[in-house]
Amino acid sequence: MRLIGLTGGIATGKTTVSNYLATAYQLPIWDADLYAREAVKPGSPVLESIVHRYGKDILCSDGNLNRQQLASLIFSNSSERTWVEQQIHPFVRQCFVNNIQQLKTTTISTADISRSPSADGVLVVPLLFESQMTDLVTEIWVVYCPPEQQYLRLIQREKNNFNRVLTLEDAQARIQSQMSLEAKCQQADVVLYNSSTPEKLFKQVDTAIQG
Secondary structure (H helix, E strand, O other), X not given: OOEEEEEEOOOOOHHHHHHHHHHHHOOOEEEHHHHHHHHOOOOOHHHHHHHHHHOHHHEOOOOOEOHXXXXXXXXXXXXXXXXXXXXXXXXXXXXXXXXXXXXXXXXXXXXXXXXXXXXXXXXXXXXXXXXXXXXXXXXXXXXXXXXXXXXXXXXXXXXXXXXXXXXXXXXXXXXXXXXXXXXXXXXXXXXXXXXXXXXXXXXXXXXXXXX
């Protein structure tokens, strides 16, 4: 079974790669960020723990977690960030384990095997190394771009998607809260350089998926 662990830094292009793998190769994409959101849904034990620690002011008026407020608390405080991650990561890991187990028990006919892609699934995990989930995958792909591009992409993404204005200092705090891209690249089986056009990035993905 070939399971790709897709990681990288914030705003380096992981979603671009995972969307391409889904559309071009019909691969199942399992996204840690989606599971993390599920972990803190209203009524969940994880959200109750977070409220107990930070108070009800950490909630929006509809009872959902105020993710922006939580981010402002943890990106500048490594101990608080670690605590929050320790609440969420076990849930995320179990979601991945369940998916992998389901994949293993799925019966594939001989005809299906002849048409199957050259990988079985993609785990998109921004904190693949930090959360110690590398044991779940058979290979690691890191999406890389130069720091200057990463800062600009993060600031632009927050503005476009969430109508939030990040200062350069805010962007630096978020990026520096993660393991450095250089360290991730050193442990990668594949490094995808996303500093040019999407077409050039996709050609790298095509080469890697055939490997």
